[in-house]
Amino acid sequence: MSDALNGKGRLPDATRRHVREVADRLGYRPSAAARTLRTGKSGLIGLTVTTYGDEPFTFTEFAYFAEMARAATSAALARGYALVILPATSRHDVWSNVALDGTVVIDPSDQDPVVSELVRQGLPVVSDGRPAGSLPVTAWVDNDHEAAVLGILDHLADAGARRIGLLTGTTTDTYTHLSTTAYLRWCERVGQDPVYEAYPAHDPCAGAVAADRLLARPDRPDAVYGLFDPNGTDLLAAARRYGLRVPDDLLLVCCSESTVYANTEPPITTLSLKPRRIGTAVVQLLIDAIEGVESDQPVEQVIPTELIVRTSSERRPPRTTVSPPRSPEEG
Amino acid sequence: MSDALNGKGRLPDATRRHVREVADRLGYRPSAAARTLRTGKSGLIGLTVTTYGDEPFTFTEFAYFAEMARAATSAALARGYALVILPATSRHDVWSNVALDGTVVIDPSDQDPVVSELVRQGLPVVSDGRPAGSLPVTAWVDNDHEAAVLGILDHLADAGARRIGLLTGTTTDTYTHLSTTAYLRWCERVGQDPVYEAYPAHDPCAGAVAADRLLARPDRPDAVYGLFDPNGTDLLAAARRYGLRVPDDLLLVCCSESTVYANTEPPITTLSLKPRRIGTAVVQLLIDAIEGVESDQPVEQVIPTELIVRTSSERRPPRTTVSPPRSPEEG
Structure with a gap:
């Protein structure tokens, strides 16, 4: 039934239509979680500020982060991804409740535990701000x-x-x-x-x-x-x-x-610091990494300041x- | 093993620690999707503009939506939720790849298919803009x-x-x-x-x-x-x-x-139209509905214009x- 509802697999069209009608009548709805388990890709990318660890910090109240998040949102939507703006702290359950294809991290501290964990899970991480020390991000965008x-x-x-x-x-x-x-x-x-x-x-x-x-x-x-x-x-x-x-x-x-x-x-x-250019650039680099696109752009980009x-x-x-x-x- | 990793259940602490260490060595990671299947709550709320259906529309390029989304993000983060800013069209797979606890919909058209589907799934929907016709939203915020x-x-x-x-x-x-x-x-x-x-x-x-x-x-x-x-x-x-x-x-x-x-x-x-006040209000109403909070606020709120x-x-x-x-x- 799952293949019929997803428009995949080898069922004839008539069968597929019939199954779908029955499923609709029964109130069956495809489970997002189940689908994510099967395909391994969610179309979701995360964005957060990890600088302050578990300190409460509503980062969108600051003009830089608001502008940067706005540009990142536009860039994600334009490529068919949804942007998930996550609480800054790793304490929140929500981090483990969303299957992200990759994450943008703003201003990670050195030995940032969120970045380390995401990288350990094999997920692409692009940072706004060059990584301190040996933080193994996929790519970064920063100013000089x-x-x-x-x-x-x-x-x-x-x-x-x-x-x-x-x-x-x-x-x-x-x-x-x-x-x-x-x-x-x-x-x-x-x-x-x-x-x-x-x-x-x-x-x-x-x-x-x-x-x-x-x-x-x-x-x-x-x-x-x-x-x-x-x-x-x-x-x-x-x-x-x-x-x-x-x-x-x-x-x-x-x-x-x-x-x-x-x-x-x-x-x-x-x-x-031109946060709009940075927000756009980090999302492009992240989606390129998720999709395995060979990028013309360097994976370390420096944006001019004004x-x-x-x-x-x-x-x-x-x-x-x-x-x-x-x-x-x-x- | 799942209970041990989640810090729940009745395992003694020593056992829990041991299981976690073994799991870490084996590279086991808790599956967000599996956890969502079990608990039924994700800590994620959606935000989108459905007015234009399947037309391409990067809504965050418009000042109203950008301001509104910024306020909504802050309000969500402040209550421990992550905001998912979704593509405007229901065509995108991403809609079925994320388990939302509820959704904010901006300016739904009458008989909006996204709203209808979300409501059919039993999810709270709060609209920015009073619903046209018989669109059965949980609550709305609007101007006069x-x-x-x-x-x-x-x-x-x-x-x-x-x-x-x-x-x-x-x-x-x-x-x-x-x-x-x-x-x-x-x-x-x-x-x-x-x-x-x-x-x-x-x-x-x-x-x-x-x-x-x-x-x-x-x-x-x-x-x-x-x-x-x-x-x-x-x-x-x-x-x-x-x-x-x-x-x-x-x-x-x-x-x-x-x-x-x-x-x-x-x-x-x-x-x-005071989009910041609207963005804050819709998210408060949505989270109240998700958490079953008896709200002091009316479920229909009219925000003054200037x-x-x-x-x-x-x-x-x-x-x-x-x-x-x-x-x-x-x-």
């Missing part, structure tokens, strides 16, 4: 985070910064790690003492506290780069508390995809004498 | 589309419109249907001949053609409301082709969640004499 950070630090130094601070994270994913080491190396090269605060980036309260701590230090920086989405507004709020004007007393840049920063007071310079320069990192030129408009009396 | 359209038509008439046109769709979902009948009734009430073009809204090219056709008519409207996201830019382009200035010769409003319309030339008035008034629907007041700034020569 070191080059991006060095570009921002040079941009801030060009704008007059003498002591640049960093807001960074406490996790071991390569985004956080590479960005931080790039900062430390830059400091060493230019002879500046590093001034940074690290916090668990999934916790927005911790971010506000870290921003405050950074500006409360005796060696207060005159410019800050924040690695995470809410750092711009957190730093603006902290600057206000300490009576610091942006950009006059404090230059600011943060990594964010949020359009909010075009309209803050003042607008804040942001680094965009620095969107706004008022917060442009120090005004030194005042020159400006002639006031002539009043009628002078005419 | 009639009130929203009447509000827009009054707003345009107040701004001086004498003949208001409509860009609408050819599908039978209630959004399109209720918005169109509200327009027709308004026309009857104020004694205006209806001026509208309908097109299949999943096809962006058809939208551009319909906008052009609407403005090429001998009974050309002096104001247009477009029901779909790209109508604003399509109408602006068509207006330019016919030498019509917005808002002087043509007033424009469209229903869109896109931030693009804050920066078009001129900025375009938009109706927001008209964001911009230049395109504000006719300038009649010119009054403005004194030019005095030049020095006159001082």
Whole structure:
């Protein structure tokens, strides 16, 4: 009966139709689970953020992940796959309740247990973020985070910064790690003492506290780069508390995809990691791997970043004498 | 062995550990499909747009669906569910390859075959958009589309419109249907001949053609409301082709969640349907139904809309004499 209902096998069409009608009358429905057991392929691909392990983290609340997931969804649908957006923690039963053909993992930490387990099961895993250490992913897509950070630090130094601070994270994913080491190396090269605060980036309260701590230090920086989405507004709020004007007393840049920063007071310079391009690329690589397609694309793809320069990192030129408009009396 | 691996059943802990170690060595992995067969619950909820049937339609490319899906994803993750974003067509095998606990369906058409089949299977279905006809959904969330359209038509008439046109769709979902009948009734009430073009809204090219056709008519409207996201830019382009200035010769409003319309030339008035609130509400209702929770919330929820008034629907007041700034020569 199963072959008749699936339109496969060697039953004559009339028989097939008859079986189907009877099955319909009986309320028989094909079991998704049974079918998956037989064919071994489900048409489902997973997407999750494993950086924060079992910490609660609704990642779609962050602009980067939301944009990335949107692009990934579109790319999956366009190739006939459904995207399953999974809870970040491996604790959830749902991981063992869905038969995935492969998974996209965002910012895995080193020795990430979810990635290790999926790879052990023989499933393709493509990571957004180059894998730390020996994490054996099928392919990865990432930005050149070191080059991006060095570009921002040079941009801030060009704008007059003498002591640049960093807001960074406490996790071991390569985004956080590479960005931080790039900062430390830059400091060493230019002879500046590093001034940074690290916090668990999934916790927005911790971010506000870290921003405050950074500006409360005796060696207060005159410019800050924040690695995470809410750092711009957190730093603006902290600057206000300490009576610091942006950009006059404090230059600011943060990594964010949020359009909010075009309209803050003042607008804040942001680094965009181009999550839509990344979301599309990871899904293409994953489906290629699932289908065994020989890809023209390298299995390691680096997507360019974009620095969107706004008022917060442009120090005004030194005042020159400006002639006031002539009043009628002078005419 | 299955009980040992799942941490259930009555095996002593030592036995359980031993079985697990042996299973690990043998490369045994728990089968998601087998587990789903046994427990009957998967922790997975579906989301799809069925309005356009088997037409290709990557719905996440539209701002409304992207925002709604983002909110739905967050709401699902927050309650420990994974969201499966499914291809719009029932043709895809993937529908039968995933065991869903329930599904969110966006803008179902009347007699929607996907909804009918899911309900027949006894699965909870919550629709974004009140169900047309006798579609037996578990619950729905929607806006009051009639009130929203009447509000827009009054707003345009107040701004001086004498003949208001409509860009609408050819599908039978209630959004399109209720918005169109509200327009027709308004026309009857104020004694205006209806001026509208309908097109299949999943096809962006058809939208551009319909906008052009609407403005090429001998009974050309002096104001247009477009029901779909790209109508604003399509109408602006068509207006330019016919030498019509917005808002002087043509007033424009469209229903869109896109931030693009804050920066078009001129900025375009938009109706927001608040997709984030809808996405959150549908998932809460669906999970309540799956878990058999007695909900405080009604199973029919109406979310308020918001008209964001911009230049395109504000006719300038009649010119009054403005004194030019005095030049020095006159001082």
